[in-house]
Amino acid sequence: MLKIGSDFYILASSLASRRSTRVLAGGESFALLDAGGDILESPLEALGFFHRDTRYLSCFELKIAGEVPYLLNSYLSDDKAQLRVNLTNPDLEVRGDAIRLARNSIHIERSWVLDRAQMFHRVTVRSYAPAPVTMELDFAYGADFADTFEVRGTERPRRGEFFPPAVNGGSVRLSYRGLDGITRFTEILFDPPPPALGTRDASYRLNLQPDEPMTLEIRITGDAEPRIAAGKPAARRVFADAREARRGEVAGLQAEYARISTSNELMNSLLRASCADLAMISSLTERGHFILAGIPWFATPFGRDGLITALQTLWLHPALAQGVLRFLASTQATEISAFRDAEPGKIMHETRRGEMAALEEVPFGRYYGGVDSTPLFVVLAGAYEQQTGDAALASEIWPQLLKACAWIEARLDRSATGFIDYAAGELSGLVNQGWKDSNDSIFHASGQFPDGPIAVVEVQGYAYAAFVAMSRLAHARKQLDAMVKWRERAAALRARIEEYFWSPLLDYYAIALDGDGARCEVRASNAGHLLYCGVPDQQRADTVSHALMQPDFASGWGLRTLAAGQARYNPMSYHNGSVWPHDAAICAAGMARFGQRQNVVQIVSEMFEAASHFNMRLPELFCGFPRIPGQGPAPYPVACLPQAWSAGAVFMLLQACLNLHIDAGRKEIHVQQPALPIGIENLEVRNLPVGDATIDLTFERLGGEVVVVPMRHAQSGVRVLAHL
Numbered sequence: 001m002l003k004i005g006s007d008f009y010i011l012a013s014s015l016a017s018r019r020s021t022r023v024l025a026g027g028e029s030f031a032l033l034d035a036g037g038d039i040l041e042s043p044l045e046a047l048g049f050f051h052r053d054t055r056y057l058s059c060f061e062l063k064i065a066g067e068v069p070y071l072l073n074s075y076l077s078d079d080k081a082q083l084r085v086n087l088t089n090p091d092l093e094v095r096g097d098a099i100r101l102a103r104n105s106i107h108i109e110r111s112w113v114l115d116r117a118q119m120f121h122r123v124t125v126r127s128y129a130p131a132p133v134t135m136e137l138d139f140a141y142g143a144d145f146a147d148t149f150e151v152r153g154t155e156r157p158r159r160g161e162f163f164p165p166a167v168n169g170g171s172v173r174l175s176y177r178g179l180d181g182i183t184r185f186t187e188i189l190f191d192p193p194p195p196a197l198g199t200r201d202a203s204y205r206l207n208l209q210p211d212e213p214m215t216l217e218i219r220i221t222g223d224a225e226p227r228i229a230a231g232k233p234a235a236r237r238v239f240a241d242a243r244e245a246r247r248g249e250v251a252g253l254q255a256e257y258a259r260i261s262t263s264n265e266l267m268n269s270l271l272r273a274s275c276a277d278l279a280m281i282s283s284l285t286e287r288g289h290f291i292l293a294g295i296p297w298f299a300t301p302f303g304r305d306g307l308i309t310a311l312q313t314l315w316l317h318p319a320l321a322q323g324v325l326r327f328l329a330s331t332q333a334t335e336i337s338a339f340r341d342a343e344p345g346k347i348m349h350e351t352r353r354g355e356m357a358a359l360e361e362v363p364f365g366r367y368y369g370g371v372d373s374t375p376l377f378v379v380l381a382g383a384y385e386q387q388t389g390d391a392a393l394a395s396e397i398w399p400q401l402l403k404a405c406a407w408i409e410a411r412l413d414r415s416a417t418g419f420i421d422y423a424a425g426e427l428s429g430l431v432n433q434g435w436k437d438s439n440d441s442i443f444h445a446s447g448q449f450p451d452g453p454i455a456v457v458e459v460q461g462y463a464y465a466a467f468v469a470m471s472r473l474a475h476a477r478k479q480l481d482a483m484v485k486w487r488e489r490a491a492a493l494r495a496r497i498e499e500y501f502w503s504p505l506l507d508y509y510a511i512a513l514d515g516d517g518a519r520c521e522v523r524a525s526n527a528g529h530l531l532y533c534g535v536p537d538q539q540r541a542d543t544v545s546h547a548l549m550q551p552d553f554a555s556g557w558g559l560r561t562l563a564a565g566q567a568r569y570n571p572m573s574y575h576n577g578s579v580w581p582h583d584a585a586i587c588a589a590g591m592a593r594f595g596q597r598q599n600v601v602q603i604v605s606e607m608f609e610a611a612s613h614f615n616m617r618l619p620e621l622f623c624g625f626p627r628i629p630g631q632g633p634a635p636y637p638v639a640c641l642p643q644a645w646s647a648g649a650v651f652m653l654l655q656a657c658l659n660l661h662i663d664a665g666r667k668e669i670h671v672q673q674p675a676l677p678i679g680i681e682n683l684e685v686r687n688l689p690v691g692d693a694t695i696d697l698t699f700e701r702l703g704g705e706v707v708v709v710p711m712r713h714a715q716s717g718v719r720v721l722a723h724l
Contacts, residue, residue: 067090291644316688458527
């Protein structure tokens with residue numbers, strides 16, 4: 001028997017790879033529908049309406065006279081707040097040799113909006129037949145109340161109790177009491193009430209006059225009774241109210257970003273879609289905005305993903321970093337738990353709110369099995385203070401920063417190799433705990449899996465950057481002894497990384513060290529993260545940059561996670577040869593740091609061209625097949641879209657291209673040899689925050705160079721220092 005993946009491997013139906021889907025999201029909820037606006041009952045597909053890691057609607061289908069309508073078109077609004085679908089009837093019931101109603105006689109417009117724990121559906125039917133038409137409009141529905149991990153393929157030995165559906169007037173209520181003692185319910189309310197309403201279906205008999213529309217609305221609420229009993233019932237609103245509320249919320253979130261526009265309308269579309277994706281999956285907590293990792297599989301706060309997304313967008317939207325830091329500080333581990341891979345000072349990897357997490361059938365209720373979130377937490381805090389000049393936030397979370405650094409130092413000191421390493425506390429935890437956390441992503445050159453504990457290379461770079469950040473934060477607070485201590489620890493760690501991870505055999509950094517300190521001499525993109533952290537000297541940085549741009553890494557659509565020809569290379573795998581936009585963006589930002597200007601332009605241009613094949617959006621990942629003229633990149637079948645750090649990658653890539661850095665303390669913007677992506681002649685950034693001021697910048701291509709022209713800088717007091 002060959003085991004595929006870990007216990008949390010995502011199983012997938014082949015139908016998922018052929019189905020076009022649409023996503024709506026808001027708060028702690030999301031909905032995944034097919035292109036026709038239906039939720040089809042299909043095993044191992046994430047179609048449905050989900051709230052807090054539970055699927056509250058597993059079936060919702062519309063039929064006309066018992067037949068599936070033809071799809072005309074289907075699209076999300078620009079702000080991703082509304083799904084609109086246009087349908088028409090097929091040739092309906094044949095009586096003898098005569099067709100009763102010819103196709104394309106009836107137009108059906110479906111609109112969906114999601115707001116918090118409610119979905120709002122409006123259906124408008126209009127007949128273009130020359131005479132009055134009587135026809136049936138049918139709905140089928142159901143709720144399996146499956147936990148997200150069940151939808152992903154995890155089998156449970158037993159489940160809770162399903163209650164008989166309750167039909168009352170124009171509504172039907174489906175209920176389930178989980179093994180956690182919580183009763184979850186789905187209420188479907190029809191307006192006007194259908195003449196025929198049952199526990200699994202509803203039917204209207206419509207009398208349609210020529211060119212006279214008929215409209216009906218359906219509100220679907222998914223929640224849990226303890227929350228309702230606590231006096232927090234879901235708001236009772238109609239479709240138009242919910243749509244305007246959601247649009248207003250998304251517009252408010254998007255308005256917080258500095259605005260970028262270019263001379264290329266396709267690039268503008270990508271920028272707008274990326275900003276809309278980030279707004280769509282932003283979740284407002286009591287401590288500010290947090291970003292959900294990705295839909296459908298990771299619609300929950302992830303430490304690593306939130307931190308990297310905040311770093312990607314920091315120059316345009318520092319408020320996201322503020323919310324991420326506060327949220328993660330409030331959930332920092334305070335005790336030791338092997339089941340949760342928790343130790344005092346660690347920053348959360350993932351949190352879940354479903355039934356399986358509550359029962360500890362999975363460890364992810366609040367899970368700490370990621371060794372990179374803790375140093376990245378410190379890195380973001382340092383970057384936030386330097387860029388915004390806001391010293392209050394780091395002072396507010398200073399105790400958590402100290403605990404995070406204490407965990408990093410303790411992990412380094414007790415490790416046999418002297419590096420941050422990992423091994424799952426229990427079999428239920430993640431085998432690999434860096435960003436490449438699939439069970440087969442770390443291996444030796446032979447393809448054999450290493451004995452642990454394992455130290456992956458990029459995490460050591462994050463730890464180095466964390467010590468540098470803490471040294472600067474301590475200096476700003478006049479804690480000179482601490483400043484010197486962390487500066488020395490950074491220098492010592494940097495030297496050890498160079499000594500132990502650099503492979504003369506590869507002329508490149510090894511991906512990891514095993515438990516005996518032996519190198520996993522594998523050429524992977526992880527080394528590019530060291531450039532982002534500033535670890536190598538110029539010579540080694542040039543060597544790594546050159547290697548990453550060779551055909552075994554450079555697919556033509558971006559950088560592969562693993563070089564072709566390495567053991568376990570597979571361009572269709574999750575981490576061993578696919579292309580991840582956030583990974584390519586970090587590598588590009590690292591190259592920009594070391595002056596690799598043309599490499600950055602090439603990566604940015606390739607990622608932009610890849611996005612054009614994904615409807616001007618970047619998915620979580622896609623396959624790493626080499627680029628072939630006339631063919632686009634191959635999708636990864638179960639990739640999340642939207643995915644936070646893929647949407648954020650666009651902004652990190654542009655910042656790397658412009659080579660722009662903000663120092664709010666000095667009220668300065670530094671621009672070092674800026675470049676523009678291929679095909680873009682000018683780029684404008686409006687309302688760029690620099691401390692409590694904002695500034696507009698214009699980048700223009702003049703001859704072979706790109707120049708920056710500041711606007712409104714005199715009144716803002718911001719200096720733009722350009723080094724061309």
